[in-house]
Amino acid sequence: MPTIIAVAAAFAAFSILLPVIPLAVISHGGTDTLAGMATGVFMAVTVATQLITNRLVQRFGFRPVMLVAALLLGLPALWHMFSFAAPSVLVVAGLRGIGFGALCVAQYALVGQLVPAGMLGKASGLIGVFVGASQMVFLPVGLWLLDAGVSMNIVLLLAAAVALLAAVMCIWIPSIEPERPEPWSPEHDPAVKKVSLRRRVTMRVVRRPRRKGMKVTIAPAIALASVSMGYGAVSSFLPASVREADPISGASIAGMMLSIVGLAQLVSRYISGSIADRQNKAGLGMLPGLALSSVGMAGMCAVIAWGLPLWLLIMAAVCFGAGFGLVQNDALLEMFLRVPRERLGSASTVWNASFDTGTGIGAITLGMVAASHGYTGAFLCGAILVMLGITAEVIDRVRRSRALAKLSASEALR
Structure with missing residues (x-):
C-alpha cells in the first residue's frame, strides 16, 4: 500500500502541472512551439534519466531513488512563481523530467519483483488503476483552479505539496534488493528445455539473455510510442484549443476531457490485465487499442474543426483513453513476457522510454504543426501517427506466424 x-x-x-504549464506559457505570451517544447524537454530528460535509472536502483535501492524522484516532480516548479521566461520553462521542465523518469522505471521494476510472474497482468493492471485514478482526478484540478480565478502560485504550491506527500510515503516502500542479471547457462535457459515450441513462439516468453535480447521489445515499443505522440498533443494543446473556442469555461471543459481520458485509461488497463492473466496471453487488445486511439484523435480533430456538439468530444476522449489504456497495458505485458525475469527492469525502461519519447516528440512536432496549421492540424497528424503503431504490430504478428509455421513444419518432420 505505501508503494501504491x-x-x-x-x-x-x-x-496537476502537465496541462497547466503549456497553458501558462501561452498565457504569459509564449508561443505554441515553446509550450510544446516545455513538454518535449520534460520527456526528453525523462527518457535520458530512464536509461540510467536501473543502475541507480542497483546502486542505491528502490526507496532512495523513488523518494528523490517524487521531490523533483513538484519542487522545481515553484520557480515559476518568479518567472515563465523561456530558459526558466525549459530548465524547470528538465529537472522535473529527471524525477519522472526515475519514478516511472523504478515503480514498474519494483512491482515486477514484488509479485509472482503469474500475477504480473493483474499487478500491472492494479498499478495502472491507481495511476489512472490519480491522473483522472488531478489532470483537471489545475485547470479548474485557474478557471475559478485561483492564482498560478497556488496551483504550483499544491503540486509541490502533493510531491512532498509522495516523498514521505516512499519512506515506507518495501526494502528489497533489486535482482541482478546472472550469466547465461544452458541448464537455466528454458529455451533448451522440453517446452512446447508452439507455446514458446506464441507466448514469446523464452529469450536467451544476450547482448541484443531487448530487440524483442521493439514492436510493442513502437506501438506505444505512436499513441503517446497523440497524447502529447492532447495533454499540451487540448486545453488551449477548447479555451480558444470557449474563453469563459474552456479550461474547465478541457479539464473534464482530460479526466475522461484518464478514467477510460484506468478501466481499459485493468480489463486488459485481467484478460491477459485469464487467457495466459498478452497482446489481445493491442490492435483494438490502436484503432480506438486513432478514431479518438480523429474525432477530436473533427469536433474542433467543425464546431460539433461537446458530447461528441466526450465520445472522442473516451475512445482515445480506452485505446491508449489497452495499448499501455498490453505493451508492458508483452515486454515483460519476452524477457527473462532479471531483465524486467530493462523492459520497464523500454516501456517508459517509449511512452515518454512518444509524448515528447508528439508535443514538440505537433506543437510546430499547431503553430503553422492550428490545433485541428495537430490532432489530425496525431491520428495519422498511430498508423505507425498499427503497421509495426501487424508486421510483428506476420513475422510470428511465419516463425510458428516453420517450427510446426520442423516438428512434423521429426
Missing part, C-alpha cells in the same frame, strides 16, 4: 500511495501521489503532482 507513493506512486499515485507522485503521478498526481505530475498530472
Whole structure:
C-alpha cells in the first residue's frame, strides 16, 4: 500500500502541472512551439534519466531513488512563481523530467519483483488503476483552479505539496534488493528445455539473455510510442484549443476531457490485465487499442474543426483513453513476457522510454504543426501517427506466424 500511495501521489503532482504549464506559457505570451517544447524537454530528460535509472536502483535501492524522484516532480516548479521566461520553462521542465523518469522505471521494476510472474497482468493492471485514478482526478484540478480565478502560485504550491506527500510515503516502500542479471547457462535457459515450441513462439516468453535480447521489445515499443505522440498533443494543446473556442469555461471543459481520458485509461488497463492473466496471453487488445486511439484523435480533430456538439468530444476522449489504456497495458505485458525475469527492469525502461519519447516528440512536432496549421492540424497528424503503431504490430504478428509455421513444419518432420 505505501508503494501504491507513493506512486499515485507522485503521478498526481505530475498530472496537476502537465496541462497547466503549456497553458501558462501561452498565457504569459509564449508561443505554441515553446509550450510544446516545455513538454518535449520534460520527456526528453525523462527518457535520458530512464536509461540510467536501473543502475541507480542497483546502486542505491528502490526507496532512495523513488523518494528523490517524487521531490523533483513538484519542487522545481515553484520557480515559476518568479518567472515563465523561456530558459526558466525549459530548465524547470528538465529537472522535473529527471524525477519522472526515475519514478516511472523504478515503480514498474519494483512491482515486477514484488509479485509472482503469474500475477504480473493483474499487478500491472492494479498499478495502472491507481495511476489512472490519480491522473483522472488531478489532470483537471489545475485547470479548474485557474478557471475559478485561483492564482498560478497556488496551483504550483499544491503540486509541490502533493510531491512532498509522495516523498514521505516512499519512506515506507518495501526494502528489497533489486535482482541482478546472472550469466547465461544452458541448464537455466528454458529455451533448451522440453517446452512446447508452439507455446514458446506464441507466448514469446523464452529469450536467451544476450547482448541484443531487448530487440524483442521493439514492436510493442513502437506501438506505444505512436499513441503517446497523440497524447502529447492532447495533454499540451487540448486545453488551449477548447479555451480558444470557449474563453469563459474552456479550461474547465478541457479539464473534464482530460479526466475522461484518464478514467477510460484506468478501466481499459485493468480489463486488459485481467484478460491477459485469464487467457495466459498478452497482446489481445493491442490492435483494438490502436484503432480506438486513432478514431479518438480523429474525432477530436473533427469536433474542433467543425464546431460539433461537446458530447461528441466526450465520445472522442473516451475512445482515445480506452485505446491508449489497452495499448499501455498490453505493451508492458508483452515486454515483460519476452524477457527473462532479471531483465524486467530493462523492459520497464523500454516501456517508459517509449511512452515518454512518444509524448515528447508528439508535443514538440505537433506543437510546430499547431503553430503553422492550428490545433485541428495537430490532432489530425496525431491520428495519422498511430498508423505507425498499427503497421509495426501487424508486421510483428506476420513475422510470428511465419516463425510458428516453420517450427510446426520442423516438428512434423521429426
